[in-house]
Amino acid sequence: MMVKSYDFDWNVVTSNFPRLLEGLGVTIQITLIVIVLSMILAVPVALMRMSNIDIVRWVAQGYIELFRCTPLLVQLFWVYYALPTLTGITIPGFISAVIALTANLTAFMAEALRSGFQAVPVEQIEAGKMLRLSSWQRVRYIIIPQALRQQLPVILSLNISLFKDTALVSTIAVADLMFTANKIASESYRALEILTTAALMYFVIAFPVSLILSRIERNMMNQGPSGTAGPNLLSRMVPGLKVKAAA
Amino acid sequence: MSQLTNTGSRRRVEPASSTITASHGEILVSARGLQKSFNDRMILKNVDFDMLAGDITVIIGKSGSGKSTLLRALAGLTDPDAGRIVFDGKVVFEDEERTDDWRDVESHVGMVFQTYTLWPHMDVLANLTLAPRKRLGLSAAEAKERAEVALAEVGMSQHLRSRPSQLSGGERQRVAIARALMMRPKLLLCDEITSALDPPVAAEVLEVLRRLKQEEGIAVALVTHDMAFASKAADRVVFFHEGEIAVNATPDEAFNRSTNPELKKFVDAVRF
Ligand SMILES: Nc1ncnc2c1ncn2[C@@H]1O[C@H](COP(=O)(O)OP(=O)(O)OP(=O)(O)O)[C@@H](O)[C@H]1O
Ligand SMILES: [Mg+2]
Numbered sequence: 001m002m003v004k005s006y007d008f009d010w011n012v013v014t015s016n017f018p019r020l021l022e023g024l025g026v027t028i029q030i031t032l033i034v035i036v037l038s039m040i041l042a043v044p045v046a047l048m049r050m051s052n053i054d055i056v057r058w059v060a061q062g063y064i065e066l067f068r069c070t071p072l073l074v075q076l077f078w079v080y081y082a083l084p085t086l087t088g089i090t091i092p093g094f095i096s097a098v099i100a101l102t103a104n105l106t107a108f109m110a111e112a113l114r115s116g117f118q119a120v121p122v123e124q125i126e127a128g129k130m131l132r133l134s135s136w137q138r139v140r141y142i143i144i145p146q147a148l149r150q151q152l153p154v155i156l157s158l159n160i161s162l163f164k165d166t167a168l169v170s171t172i173a174v175a176d177l178m179f180t181a182n183k184i185a186s187e188s189y190r191a192l193e194i195l196t197t198a199a200l201m202y203f204v205i206a207f208p209v210s211l212i213l214s215r216i217e218r219n220m221m222n223q224g225p226s227g228t229a230g231p232n233l234l235s236r237m238v239p240g241l242k243v244k245a246a247a
Numbered sequence: 248m249s250q251l252t253n254t255g256s257r258r259r260v261e262p263a264s265s266t267i268t269a270s271h272g273e274i275l276v277s278a279r280g281l282q283k284s285f286n287d288r289m290i291l292k293n294v295d296f297d298m299l300a301g302d303i304t305v306i307i308g309k310s311g312s313g314k315s316t317l318l319r320a321l322a323g324l325t326d327p328d329a330g331r332i333v334f335d336g337k338v339v340f341e342d343e344e345r346t347d348d349w350r351d352v353e354s355h356v357g358m359v360f361q362t363y364t365l366w367p368h369m370d371v372l373a374n375l376t377l378a379p380r381k382r383l384g385l386s387a388a389e390a391k392e393r394a395e396v397a398l399a400e401v402g403m404s405q406h407l408r409s410r411p412s413q414l415s416g417g418e419r420q421r422v423a424i425a426r427a428l429m430m431r432p433k434l435l436l437c438d439e440i441t442s443a444l445d446p447p448v449a450a451e452v453l454e455v456l457r458r459l460k461q462e463e464g465i466a467v468a469l470v471t472h473d474m475a476f477a478s479k480a481a482d483r484v485v486f487f488h489e490g491e492i493a494v495n496a497t498p499d500e501a502f503n504r505s506t507n508p509e510l511k512k513f514v515d516a517v518r519f
Contacts, residue, residue: 127364131378132354145368
C-alpha cells in the first residue's frame with residue numbers, strides 16, 4: 001500500500017498556537033458556563049419530571065424528549081437562525097450557543113438527576129419530614145447530595161460529551177477551538193497539522209476527566225452504593241469483576 | 248388578627264416543650280373513627296385510639312392489618328379519609344385535613360422507621376444536628392451540645408463522628424432514636440425498629456425506649472413482634488385485626504386473660 005509522502009510543517013502550528021489557545025479558551029468558557037447553568041436548571045426540571053401534577057410532569061417530559069430526540073446541530077441552528085425570525089431579536093452566536101447547549105445538556109442532566117433522586121430511599125426522605133425539614137430542605141440536604149454522588153459518573157460523561165460537542169458551535173461562527181483551527185487550516189493549507197493539534201488539545205482536556213471518571217466508577221463498583229457497606233449487586237453477580245476492578 | 252396573637256412563628260424557632268401540657272397519665276393523643284383506604288381496600292376501618300402521656304403502647308397484629316398506617320396517620324405522613332385526631336387537647340386532624348394546630352404540634356412527634364434511615368452521606372453529628380439547626384435555629388455549637396446529650400442517652404457517645412456505614416444495625420437504630428430526640432418529642436412512633444436485628448441487639452434498642460419513657464416521660468408507640476418486650480415494658484397492648492383495634496388492654500390482660508381468639512392465635516404464632 002502506498003502512503004503519500006507529505007512534508008510536515010509544524011511551524012504553522014507554533015506560529016498559530018496562541019490563536020488556537022484563544023479558541024480553546026472560548027471552548028472552555030462555553031463548556032463551563034453551560035455546565036453550571038445546566039446543573040442548576042436540571043434540578044427544577046428533574047423535580048417537575050417527578051411531580052404528582054400531570055401537566056407539570058408532561059411539560060418537563062416533553063421538554064426532555066424534545067431535546068433528547070433531535071440533533072444538537074438542529075437545536076443550535078434553530079436557536080441561531082430560526083428563533084430570531086420568531087422573536088425578531090437577533091442573538092449573537094456565543095449567546096445562541098450557550099442557550100442551545102444549555103437547553104440540551106439540561107435535558108440529559110435532568111434525567112440523570114431524576115434517577116439519582118429516585119434512588120434515595122423514600123424512608124430517608126420521610127425521616128427528614130418527621131424532623132420537620134421543609135420540602136426544599138429535604139431536596140437540598142438529603143436528596144441532591146446523594147443523587148449527585150450516585151450519578152457522578154453519568155454527569156461527568158455528559159460533561160465530557162458537552163466539551164467535545166461544543167465544536168458544533170463553530171458552524172454558527174463562534175470563534176471556538178474548532179472554528180479557529182478550521183480557519184487557520186484553510187488559510188495555511190495545513191489542515192493535517194492544525195487539525196491534529198486541535199484534536200490533541202481537545203484530548204488533553206478530556207482525557208484526564210475521563211481517567212477520573214473511570215476511577216470513580218471503579219471505586220463505586222468496589223464500595224457499592226454510597227453509604228452501604230459491601231459490594232453492590234453487579235459485583236455480587238459477577239464475582240470476577242471486583243477482583244479485576246481492584247487490580 | 249389571629250396572626251398577631253398567635254405565637255406560632257415564635258414556636259417555629261424554638262418549639263418550647265411548654266406547648267405540650269399533658270402530664271404523665273393524661274391523654275396525649277386521641278384518635279376517633281379513623282378510616283383509610285388504599286385502592287378501594289379499607290385498611291383502617293374505624294379506629295379509636297388513645298395514648299397517655301409517658302406511656303409505652305405496643306401495637307401488635309398480623310402483617311397488613313394496618314399498624315403502620317395508623318402510625319403514619321399519627322405522624323402526619325398519611326392523611327386518613329375520615330376521623331379526627333386530637334393531640335394534647337388540640338384538634339390536629341379533622342374533615343380530611345390537618346388543622347393549623349398541627350403545625351404547632353408536629354415537632355413534638357418523632358418517628359423511627361424499620362429500615363435504616365440515617366442519611367448515609369453525613370456523619371452521625373450531621374445527621375443529628377441538621378434539623379435542629381435548620382428548623383429550630385440552633386447554632387452549630389448548641390446543636391452539637393444537644394447531640395452529645397442525645398447520643399449519651401442512647402449509649403452512642405463515642406460515635407459522634409462515625410459514618411452510618413460504619414455502624415451496626417442496632418447502633419444505627421439507636422442513632423436514629425437519638426436523631427428523633429433532638430427535636431424533643433413528646434411522642435415517639437417506632438415502626439418495627441428492631442425487626443432487622445438479632446434478639447439481644449433488639450433488646451438493647453428497646454431498653455433505650457424504656458429508659459426514655461422513665462427518664463424523659465416520652466410516650467412511645469411501638470409496633471413490634473417482640474412479645475417479651477411487650478409483656479415486660481408496655482403500659483398498653485393494642486392488637487390490630489383487619490383494620491380494627493380488637494384488643495386494647497394491659498399486657499397482663501392481653502396476654503394472659505384475653506378471650507379474643509384472634510389475639511390468642513396471633514400470640515401463639517409469634518411466640519414460636
Ligand atoms: N401507600 C400505600 N399505597 C397502597 N397500599 C398501601 C399503602 N400503604 C399501605 N398499603 C396497604 O395497606 C395494607 C396495610 O398496611 P400496613 O403497612 O398498615 O400494615 P402493617 O400492619 O403495618 O403490616 P406489616 O406488619 O407488614 O408492616 C397493606 O396491605 C398495604 O399493602
Ligand atoms: Mg408495618
